[in-house]
Amino acid sequence: MQLTPQQIDAFHTDGYLFFPSLFSPEEMAPLIAEVPALYARREAYNVREKGSDAVRTNFAAHLVSEPFARLARHPRMVKPVEQLFGEKLYMHQFKVNGKMAFEGDVWQWHQDYGTWKNDDLMPEPRAMNVAIFLDDVDQFNGPLMFIPGSHRLGVVDAQHDLTTTSYPLWTVDHALIRQLVERAGGRRGGIVSPQGPAGSMLLFHGCLLHASTSNLSPWNRVSVYLSLCAVSNHVRRFKRPEYIAHRVFTPIDCLPDDCLVKPYPVDLPWRDGLPASALQTSLDEIAA
Amino acid sequence: MQLTPQQIDAFHTDGYLFFPSLFSPEEMAPLIAEVPALYARREAYNVREKGSDAVRTNFAAHLVSEPFARLARHPRMVKPVEQLFGEKLYMHQFKVNGKMAFEGDVWQWHQDYGTWKNDDLMPEPRAMNVAIFLDDVDQFNGPLMFIPGSHRLGVVDAQHDLTTTSYPLWTVDHALIRQLVERAGGRRGGIVSPQGPAGSMLLFHGCLLHASTSNLSPWNRVSVYLSLCAVSNHVRRFKRPEYIAHRVFTPIDCLPDDCLVKPYPVDLPWRDGLPASALQTSLDEIAA
Numbered sequence: 001m002q003l004t005p006q007q008i009d010a011f012h013t014d015g016y017l018f019f020p021s022l023f024s025p026e027e028m029a030p031l032i033a034e035v036p037a038l039y040a041r042r043e044a045y046n047v048r049e050k051g052s053d054a055v056r057t058n059f060a061a062h063l064v065s066e067p068f069a070r071l072a073r074h075p076r077m078v079k080p081v082e083q084l085f086g087e088k089l090y091m092h093q094f095k096v097n098g099k100m101a102f103e104g105d106v107w108q109w110h111q112d113y114g115t116w117k118n119d120d121l122m123p124e125p126r127a128m129n130v131a132i133f134l135d136d137v138d139q140f141n142g143p144l145m146f147i148p149g150s151h152r153l154g155v156v157d158a159q160h161d162l163t164t165t166s167y168p169l170w171t172v173d174h175a176l177i178r179q180l181v182e183r184a185g186g187r188r189g190g191i192v193s194p195q196g197p198a199g200s201m202l203l204f205h206g207c208l209l210h211a212s213t214s215n216l217s218p219w220n221r222v223s224v225y226l227s228l229c230a231v232s233n234h235v236r237r238f239k240r241p242e243y244i245a246h247r248v249f250t251p252i253d254c255l256p257d258d259c260l261v262k263p264y265p266v267d268l269p270w271r272d273g274l275p276a277s278a279l280q281t282s283l284d285e286i287a288a
Numbered sequence: 289m290q291l292t293p294q295q296i297d298a299f300h301t302d303g304y305l306f307f308p309s310l311f312s313p314e315e316m317a318p319l320i321a322e323v324p325a326l327y328a329r330r331e332a333y334n335v336r337e338k339g340s341d342a343v344r345t346n347f348a349a350h351l352v353s354e355p356f357a358r359l360a361r362h363p364r365m366v367k368p369v370e371q372l373f374g375e376k377l378y379m380h381q382f383k384v385n386g387k388m389a390f391e392g393d394v395w396q397w398h399q400d401y402g403t404w405k406n407d408d409l410m411p412e413p414r415a416m417n418v419a420i421f422l423d424d425v426d427q428f429n430g431p432l433m434f435i436p437g438s439h440r441l442g443v444v445d446a447q448h449d450l451t452t453t454s455y456p457l458w459t460v461d462h463a464l465i466r467q468l469v470e471r472a473g474g475r476r477g478g479i480v481s482p483q484g485p486a487g488s489m490l491l492f493h494g495c496l497l498h499a500s501t502s503n504l505s506p507w508n509r510v511s512v513y514l515s516l517c518a519v520s521n522h523v524r525r526f527k528r529p530e531y532i533a534h535r536v537f538t539p540i541d542c543l544p545d546d547c548l549v550k551p552y553p554v555d556l557p558w559r560d561g562l563p564a565s566a567l568q569t570s571l572d573e574i575a576a
Contacts, residue, residue, distance in 0.1 A: 101462075101466075102462045102465075106502055106504060108504070109504065136475065138475070139427040139481065140433065140479050140481070142501070145428065145504070145505075174389075174390045174506070177390075177506055178389075178506040181505075181506050182506075187424065187426070187507065191428050191505060193427065193428070211504050212504075213430070213501040213502050213503075213504055214394055214501050214502055215501075216394060216396070216397065216433070216499045216500075216501055217433075217469075217479060218462070218465055218466040218469050218470075219475065
């Protein structure tokens, strides 16, 4: 899978690319089947919604579950990002975000790279956000919303929101959101929300402003949400636990294209539990 | 304005009717212009969002503001409801719901007639919800969502939600919502969300299940939200303050069709402040 020059231009202009139904229902089935068992684990890597048992974010499923380990090495996902960055990648974050029926809460407007830079000391915004839908996404189950082109502003000021939901987030000032939405077209395209069937994929820039509302519908909106970082751009600090921000910078070695439907062997280093080292954190800077 | 037989059938089947752009921008302008002053008043009738100064609901604007007093007697709104109920109407509730940019919080799934019956002792669900959009409504500013046909179930069991938001509400069980959405078509029409420009009007049955998500967009979604009750079906108890549930059962006398653009004289009994009597409540039942 190679991106066309038009797609590359669109990515630089808008900050995202959408690939509806990139994966087939047969390819998604083993991933979807794993989610309940994953969410049932009482481990630090399952962050639950405020005042509810519903999972908001599960971390590092690619280190504990075979189907997710295979997805993490899928060429249809990895190759386009390698093409955009012009080098090999490592897995910086791997999340399975719940946004469960009735319970899924808002994510306020934010950029991801702000956190990667401030907490993880990632040198440049050369890490790509990837969202893969495990459920159909429509306007009713709390879809992602983007402000097109907002990535071109680089890192913007943010406040650390520790109260709105159960997951701390650097969120962005309302006046700036208003201004960026206006610049992007106001009510005609100033906010976009790519929606489509399970198996669709979104690539979006680490500086693209995004948010999502609560999910009041009876339909889960589970998605894999990961970030692929250019190897030379690896983080320089382990301030956050390893299950949140990974510390292995080995380039991803892709599996064949049919890896979601054939049982290629994969390593699962955390299958038997989270190692104590994954909880250790440090403020020391590491060498490049 | 007379409803067609098709519209009447659609109302009985689906529980709602949508009239996009029923009022022109010129007709809406004086209403829109009044909202900031209305919301600025420090009166009991302005209920604010949890942890914010943004207004969630303003009550009884038709008793304090000329443009809203005229809207409350508009034939394009009143006549279709008279036609559906076959009798004259009185104003049971009159709200200007904020759902302000960035601040507007969720309304969980609920029916309105449950409250009218339990609190106000309204005999039958012969009161019509009317929503008139003061702002353009799209998928991004927390639009109303309906479950078509759910009104045919009558009053369903509900729990009194006193925690989610700042306004107490009788909300409905998730298992029942799931079942009703499935019956209404599941992902193909099981939830609908009529969206359109400012000046659009929705009529919906007092038993129709509805909800709305939070508004994370930079666009307010202010709407007039009122209920017109058949006069013979007037409430039998004044358990709630008068600014919430009105106590004057005089039939509404319509103004001419151009009443939003010409200064027809109207009474404004609460213009100089909320009378003390409006705060008095009682558990006594009154005569029919």
